[in-house]
Amino acid sequence: MSNKKEYRIILSGGGTGGHIYPAIAIANEIKQRYPDAEFLFVGSKDRMEMDKVPQAGYQIEGLWISGIQRKFTIKNLSFPFKLINSLFKARKIIKRFKPNVVIGTGGFASGPLLQVATSKGIPSLIQEQNSFPGITNKLLSKKASKICVAYDGLERFFPESKIIKTGNPVRQGLLDIDSKRDEAKKVFALEKDKKTLFVLGGSLGARRINELIEKELDFILSLNIQVIWQCGKLYYDKYKIYNNTKHVQVHEFINNMDFAYAASDIIISRAGASSVSELCIVGKPVIFIPSPNVAEDHQTKNAMAIVNENAALLIKEADLEVDFENKFSQLILSVEKQNELSENIKKLALVNATKQIVDEIEKLLKN
Template sequence: MTTNNKTYKIILSGGGTGGHIYPAVAIANELKSRFPNAEFLFVGAKNRMEMDKVPQAGYKIIGLWISGIQRELTLKNLSFPFKLMSSLWKSRKIIANFKPDVVIGTGGFASGPLLQVATSQGIPSLIQEQNSYPGITNKLLAKKAHKICVAYDGLERFFPKDKIIKTGNPVREDLLHITKKRDEAFEKFSIEKDKKTILVLGGSLGARRINELIEKELDFLLTHNIQVIWQCGKLYYDKYKIYNHTKNIQVHAFINNMACVYAAADIIISRAGAISVSELCIVGKPVIFIPSPNVAEDHQAKNAQAIVDEDAAILITENDLEVDFQNKFTQLIISPEKQQFLGENIKKLAMVDATSHIADVVELLLNKSNK
């Protein structure tokens, strides 16, 4: 890693979900450590969670009036052309005023217009594609982007091969040291050391089908002498908080200290968003993936399948939960050997230096643009 005092200007664009926001923040933090005098600007979508999370991380953000196209026929789609034109116009204004040396897109609604304008003006640009199956926005942007950092093999099916660099996905640095946090985690979450801890994750907003499953299976789960830490999401907390009165069950709308809760967990039930998958590889605990079917190109199922193909996780589709969950969970909870096998295999897939590698690629673009 190099450190110098050049006053680069760097735009990072992405958002809509934590899976797009946290990688962007991780990349910004790494670049800031290398270029302390650099100026950073985030561009996100108005009224999305990045408008709160990015300032909390210490960075300035500007919001665009943009949202995705709904896959169902809906009146909301009628406003999309106007939102796109507005966002392209505002992106031109942002770039003209800020004059970035490089633009980085991590996915989400806002990254499309911003990177489209940047690449059309020849500004060095980098796409950080998190999934094993990219969305249409990044496929279109890839034609003009200078470099594309990916986390999975085989993406030359979608992107120019000479632009692809396999780096992995950026994750929170504190996840690299969770083994040291186990005792702290027991105390923080007030859990018993002689019980297995099941961590249930459905994303920052929550996952309706996973929440319904856990509610239905609570009695079954508790027969296995376990305790459950259940992040149900802020959209569902009011409905499920009543289970905080049940022994060995705790319900959270959102968990800020993910390193600590990962340290507490023995088995994890999770969606299969790209960043979640990358984090769980680093965590190295046995995982049951329940991918969301309500995503573009069914990319969560593809993300999870890539891990299952390495004998490193269990996958249950939403359609199969009724017939498979109890059986597959029981097989896992009664077998310490299987738990160890899956935990060791998923950890082998971790790419712990992803953030640093992506920053290296950004440095190359900066050096070329300033020659």
Template sequence: MSKYKIILSGGGTGGHIYPAIAIANELKSRFPNSEFLFVGAKDRMEMEKVPQAGYEIEGLWISGIQRKLTLKNLMFPFKLLASLIKARKIIKNFKPDVAIGTGGFASGPLLHVAASKKIPTLIQEQNSYAGITNKLLSKKVNKICVAYNDMERFFPKNKIIKTGNPVRQDLLEIENKTVQAKDFFKLKHGKYTLLVIGGSLGALKINELIEDKLEFFETQNTQIIWQCGKLYYQDFKFYNDLEYVQVYPFLNNMDLAYAAADVVISRAGASSVSELSIVGRPVIFIPSPNVAEDHQTKNALAIVENDAAIMIKENELDIDFENKFSQLIASQERQRKLSENIKKLALANATKEIADEVEKLLNK
């Protein structure tokens, strides 16, 4: 049986970490004797989440460039140089057969070094608007797996393979878990369940919306599973005192959270959009306006244009939210239609297809 050394890098947010873990899990099932090593950014959430998934990880001293002049920006050249030196050392010691990057700060130095050493390299871009790290790497790597059409705007056309975004395997099997999920979260079976996910770090605007609308949700016979993000947990955890509200800094059992939900409120990061397409729950997207090229709005619009989700912009929440939410809850037919349509957009085999491309690189 083939035994490989596989190195993966991606992090900063769950949107980069979980695709990398999903790819690693798929490759591990194909090559169980292989060695895996992750490389992340020190002090970021991958240093906790990757070991929880059962993999070793090394940290680089790296962070992104801030949009305004700060001390962190002045430190960036030193961090980059230190990270390149450490990445070179990691590559030299581990001797990988292939290097895989899923975006985020740490993947830049690692994939740059791997490509310069002629190690086969693959990157995966989750968004409809490519991140700066992947744009810089695209000229050097062998293959680029994407989730959207028209990505030749950012990458060499001959390297692009459209696969979709990897998602956690357990999300493909939630249909028969609803009763188990409601019991797991100790939910009432006669009520609507709203799942609120603002991203792995949280979203202040969404948290403020939920806080402001708690009495409204009670009038709608709705109970709430609210992932507020660990940045905001101390501010909102006391709402656990309400019988119909459960506040979490982070949800580790996302398969059960989705299975329990009748409706989901979410940001429109690429990984969230991919997951929600696969689980097929009715969604209200509230895109973050604070991202490069407003790509979350573009991600959400790609779903809304297929009558597969509802989108409300942050600056329209005061006007639109109660009306749109109550209309959705009141109409089983509308919920069914949104579910059916979003499932049609799912690229459920993304993880396997990316692993196929990695396998081709390994067998070259």
């Protein structure tokens, strides 16, 4: 098959960086193989994908869709209208663009888009990032052509014959961060004789992690540590004052994540699926603080899959007051423990995930 083929490909996913960046990574790999392919992303209006996807060089259209709240709120009353509107617009997009394949990486918009695509017999692939899938992907899996997963045991939720374990797509720049360490230290203007803590609360930020770092900042600095703190878009105005503190730099968002990872010695992170996959490849000692405010507590399940292999530490939000200083200081003071976690987490990395997912997409294109 000639790589001159002008395939038309729709990718749908968004809401958080954990859904957006895997979709972009997949698109980049397809584009490398098929330079003449035409791409369209479909996301949710007013979400971060509407900025991040065009920055990556791709066209995007937005649906008027949002998730349904688990607790009853007035916002839930608009959900049926948003869903009907999004299904209608998804039909128009599919009819106009005529995709050869549709790929869903999670997020609100992927539900209506994949539902319409599969109802019209268009080949579809779901890229499920979590160890515990959400209700949308469970429903979509019945009609999806293939489901690429990152964890074992997903046959509990999906048809076993459709599952391919590939891992989660990651940014290609992370595959060789060791060679970037010296340059990264310069980019972030870090001191060479201090260990660097990188605090990563997700693309939008994590309120409880930010509160923790603010409270424990003096303690952290007392251990001869410098801090790169990505506090997130929602919290930057509150925490940017700490840019005035020596050895602390606060960022709303970090675009050159490969340099941030390369410069770091210890990482504190949420346990979203994409972050977990990236951290396995990065191979640095990690303390996971999972968000308890996600469906089925899937971040804790993601983190425990790593912790159970003695490859990371975990502190629950409810235990931060009691456990943080003790666990953090023990890790900082034990080079042996740092090396052990680093070696073990690297063993869990699935470095060829993006290529394997696109191999499966190619099979759908050939049929």
